[in-house]
Amino acid sequence: MLEVRALxxxxxxxxxxxxxxxxxxxxxxxGYLGPNGSGxxxxxxxxTGLLDPSAGEILYRGRPIHDNLVEFKRILGYVPExxxxxxxxxxxxxxxxxxxxxxxxxxTLPGKIGALLELFSLADDRHxxxxxxxxxxxxxxxxxxxxxxxxxxxVLDEPFSGLDVHAALVLRSLIRSLAASGKTVLFSxxxxxxxxxxxxxxxxxxxxRVVANDSxxxxxxxxxxxxxxxxxxxxxxxxxxxxxxxxxxxxxxQ
Amino acid sequence: MSAPPGRERRxxxxxxxxxxxxxxxxxxxxxHGDLSSLLSQLAALLAAFSLVMALLxxxxxxxxxxxxxxxxxxxxxxxxxxxxxxxSMAIVGVFTLFLWDALFPDLRDCMILGAMxxxxxxxxxxxxxxxxxxxxxxxxxxxxxxGLVCPFLxxxxxxxxxxxxRDFGAFWLVIxxxxxxxxxxxxxxxxxALHLLPHALYMRWSSLIQTAAFFAVLTxxxxxxxxxxxxxLAAPENRLWYALVPSYWFFGLFQMLTESANAAxxxxxxxxxxxxxxxxxxxxxxxxxxxxxxMRRTVEQSGIAPGFASSWGAITxWGAITxWGAIxxxxxxxxxxxxxxxxxxxxLARSRQHRLLLAIYAGMGLAYVFSQVAYVLYHFKAANxxxxxxxxxxxxxxPLILLFFLIIGLRVSFSIPIEVRANWLFRLTDPFxxxxxxxxxxxTLLLFALAPVVAIAAPIYMAVWPxxxxxxxxxxxxxxxxxxxxxxxxxxxxxxFTCSYLPGKxxxxxxxxxxxxxxxxxxxxxxxxxxxxxxxxxxxAWLMVITLLAWLVxxxxxxxxxxxIPALSFEEQPEPALLxxxxxxxx
Numbered sequence: 001m002l003e004v005r006a007l008x009x010x011x012x013x014x015x016x017x018x019x020x021x022x023x024x025x026x027x028x029x030x031g032y033l034g035p036n037g038s039g040x041x042x043x044x045x046x047x048t049g050l051l052d053p054s055a056g057e058i059l060y061r062g063r064p065i066h067d068n069l070v071e072f073k074r075i076l077g078y079v080p081e082x083x084x085x086x087x088x089x090x091x092x093x094x095x096x097x098x099x100x101x102x103x104x105x106x107x108t109l110p111g112k113i114g115a116l117l118e119l120f121s122l123a124d125d126r127h128x129x130x131x132x133x134x135x136x137x138x139x140x141x142x143x144x145x146x147x148x149x150x151x152x153x154x155v156l157d158e159p160f161s162g163l164d165v166h167a168a169l170v171l172r173s174l175i176r177s178l179a180a181s182g183k184t185v186l187f188s189x190x191x192x193x194x195x196x197x198x199x200x201x202x203x204x205x206x207x208x209r210v211v212a213n214d215s216x217x218x219x220x221x222x223x224x225x226x227x228x229x230x231x232x233x234x235x236x237x238x239x240x241x242x243x244x245x246x247x248x249x250x251x252x253x254q
Numbered sequence: 255m256s257a258p259p260g261r262e263r264r265x266x267x268x269x270x271x272x273x274x275x276x277x278x279x280x281x282x283x284x285x286h287g288d289l290s291s292l293l294s295q296l297a298a299l300l301a302a303f304s305l306v307m308a309l310l311x312x313x314x315x316x317x318x319x320x321x322x323x324x325x326x327x328x329x330x331x332x333x334x335x336x337x338x339x340x341x342s343m344a345i346v347g348v349f350t351l352f353l354w355d356a357l358f359p360d361l362r363d364c365m366i367l368g369a370m371x372x373x374x375x376x377x378x379x380x381x382x383x384x385x386x387x388x389x390x391x392x393x394x395x396x397x398x399x400x401g402l403v404c405p406f407l408x409x410x411x412x413x414x415x416x417x418x419x420r421d422f423g424a425f426w427l428v429i430x431x432x433x434x435x436x437x438x439x440x441x442x443x444x445x446x447a448l449h450l451l452p453h454a455l456y457m458r459w460s461s462l463i464q465t466a467a468f469f470a471v472l473t474x475x476x477x478x479x480x481x482x483x484x485x486x487l488a489a490p491e492n493r494l495w496y497a498l499v500p501s502y503w504f505f506g507l508f509q510m511l512t513e514s515a516n517a518a519x520x521x522x523x524x525x526x527x528x529x530x531x532x533x534x535x536x537x538x539x540x541x542x543x544x545x546x547x548x549m550r551r552t553v554e555q556s557g558i559a560p561g562f563a564s565s566w567g568a569i570t571x572w573g574a575i576t577x578w579g580a581i582x583x584x585x586x587x588x589x590x591x592x593x594x595x596x597x598x599x600x601x602l603a604r605s606r607q608h609r610l611l612l613a614i615y616a617g618m619g620l621a622y623v624f625s626q627v628a629y630v631l632y633h634f635k636a637a638n639x640x641x642x643x644x645x646x647x648x649x650x651x652x653p654l655i656l657l658f659f660l661i662i663g664l665r666v667s668f669s670i671p672i673e674v675r676a677n678w679l680f681r682l683t684d685p686f687x688x689x690x691x692x693x694x695x696x697x698t699l700l701l702f703a704l705a706p707v708v709a710i711a712a713p714i715y716m717a718v719w720p721x722x723x724x725x726x727x728x729x730x731x732x733x734x735x736x737x738x739x740x741x742x743x744x745x746x747x748x749x750x751f752t753c754s755y756l757p758g759k760x761x762x763x764x765x766x767x768x769x770x771x772x773x774x775x776x777x778x779x780x781x782x783x784x785x786x787x788x789x790x791x792x793x794x795a796w797l798m799v800i801t802l803l804a805w806l807v808x809x810x811x812x813x814x815x816x817x818x819i820p821a822l823s824f825e826e827q828p829e830p831a832l833l834x835x836x837x838x839x840x841x
Binding site: 082098103 | 554
């Protein structure tokens with residue numbers, strides 16, 4: 001179980017994350033939602049140990065992750081929001097690097113990498129440099145690297161970015177099956193339709209604070225709204241999207 | 255709980271391999287690019303330099319050029335010892351500064367490695383090992399011939415196998431310690447800057463510190479007086495030089511290791527050892543401590559929206575009217591040309607990589623100027639007529655050489671992309687029509703190379719020379735600049751900074767030879783002809799007419815060449831293995 005307690009991150013002049021608390025349970029997919037700049041990625045970076053919190057605590061299986069961050073990272077799989085990859089490596093070489101850094105058995109690593117690349121339709125491009133990959137191909141490599149070591153906790157920050165329809169369907173199913181096998185999945189995304197289909201519960205963030213934290217069904221009942229999109233709009237949208245769209249069209253015509 | 259040693263060793267090996275490649279920015283490479291060919295060419299250049307040095311140094315000890323007296327040989331040996339040590343130090347300095355941005359992890363490293371179960375000390379050790387290996391290879395390459403030949407020649411009085419072994423060991427030990435000293439000193443400089451400056455300020459000033467250090471290394475190397483001489487060592491007025499210039503400390507160390515009993519040299523040797531110890535302490539205390547903090551700060555900074563200070567080419571809250579934008583409006587009437595001009599200016603103002611490249615080329619020009627100035631300063635007596643003539647010619651050549659290298663540097667920097675994947679904007683908008691790309695590139699060279707050199711040189715020449723001579727020289731400088739700009743842009747079919755880079759396409763050995771040849775032509779031939787011309791008005795008029803005619807022809811050729819270019823290039827292609835003669839289809 002991943003537990004976030006009163007997590008806060010301050011930058012000079014900015015409070016990016018303010019007293020955020022939630023729990024992500026094993027066997028469940030927890031959606032982490034919020035508009036741009038709401039503090040989602042900052043929270044994710046703190047959970048993955050990339051950033052130090054200004055205050056608050058992150059616990060995994062009841063122990064603060066900062067007690068032994070290296071050991072915590074051994075059971076963590078992470079797909080970052082931006083496709084950070086080394087462009088001079090091929091897809092297979094990148095996965096090999098990730099496998100070596102995670103100390104996966106050298107005997108089985110090439111077979112595992114080959115199988116993952118095959119399943120993600122990257123086998124033909126396995127020796128091409130990442131710099132020549134499309135956005136979707138890079139995203140697939142990031143997903144492979146995140147699950148290569150069979151992690152217990154999986155943090156996905158916009159994992160559907162750039163994926164084609166088939167790959168998106170595969171990933172959606174993969175997320176469900178990972179959770180079904182008892183893993184804890186934290187899923188941060190803007191794509192509310194996918195979140196609605198995949199997540200058991202959602203945490204909605206607005207201006208660095210949690211404004212909703214419950215199962216989607218309970219939120220629907222409680223707010224008397226039929227879809228997650230409408231719930232989200234009700235909680236975090238401050239201006240009328242249609243009116244803004246009209247104004248944009250006017251500016252373009254000028 | 256610490257990780258098992260086997261796991262850490264495996265991580266360490268993987269990271270060393272990774273970092274060794276990360277020293278070169280591979281984001282900019284063409285998909286056809288081969289980094290290994292570029293690296294082997296660089297290594298071959300350094301080795302070739304070493305071979306030339308060995309050939310210049312060795313024969314005089316065998317009496318091949320001339321018979322030297324024992325005293326002359328002694329003085330030559332000291333000068334050669336100091337030269338070889340200071341050259342290695344300068345090359346390590348330049349190489350370390352070239353890797354400046356790779357000394358600490360960048361955002362990509364932090365984001366990828368930060369989420370991995372790797373301890374920061376392992377990352378740090380791997381980075382340091384990769385750096386040491388890269389620098390070690392550079393040091394070995396630059397001493398590959400001199401290090402095998404010179405130790406047996408440059409120690410006067412050495413005889414027998416034991417002495418030869420001692421001198422060989424002493425040479426390599428001193429070269430190693432001197433290189434380590436420079437490397438650690440520069441690491442310490444960066445570490446101190448990181449500790450003293452707030453992260454945002456460090457990111458802004460880092461490239462300035464890097465450029466300043468680069469020029470400091472060159473200045474120290476070329477303008478240090480040649481004092482490795484027994485008489486100079488005894489002169490009290492030289493004590494300050496010996497105390498301040500590190501290459502003399504290591505020269506003293508070499509002397510001490512090869513059994514010199516001179517107290518002054520032993521004092522220098524002690525200073526060398528103390529220098530290495532202090533540099534190691536400074537690097538350990540600043541670089542090592544800053545490493546972990548830098549990883550955190552790099553990730554934190556990525557979460558804060560970047561901003562530019564309101565300055566040259568900066569974004570201002572009130573829109574597009576910036577000083578650079580206003581200049582571009584004045585210089586370019588067509589919108590596509592203006593857009594490219596603004597893009598070039600902003601790229602040069604904000605891209606560390608391109609600024610460093612320009613600094614390297616300006617540094618090459620300065621290095622040659624410094625070496626000439628040092629030669630005139632230290633090798634001619636003031637009353638000597640040759641010295642006066644030499645000084646006049648050197649003074650005349652300075653702006654010409656700097657202008658030449660600035661133009662070449664800018665032209666080369668145009669070939670290095672800023673973000674290849676973003677070039678779709680130019681591909682879609684096609685700035686080829688009307689030659690907007692070429693006009694913008696030409697105006698950039700005029701504005702960033704010719705204009706500043708003329709603006710700095712003109713008042714200086716007007717102050718120190720009679721004004722007709724100064725004006726004549728300035729007029730020739732402008733004509734020469736216009737001609738060089740046209741020649742530099744011959745066949746140029748790119749929007750600057752947008753085409754992927756193909757390493758190894760230009761043969762570095764040939765290019766180096768071409769630049770060197772052009773440098774000699776500029777510094778000797780052109781300045782010699784101009785100097786003669788300035789003494790006779792008729793000759794000067796001919797010189798100007800020929801230069802301006804050459805410029806007009808080059809400009810016309812560039813115009814015709816543009817008409818023959820089918821499209822702008824955005825992806826550098828390798829040369830075909832077979833060249834067709836293009837005869838097919840012609841009747």
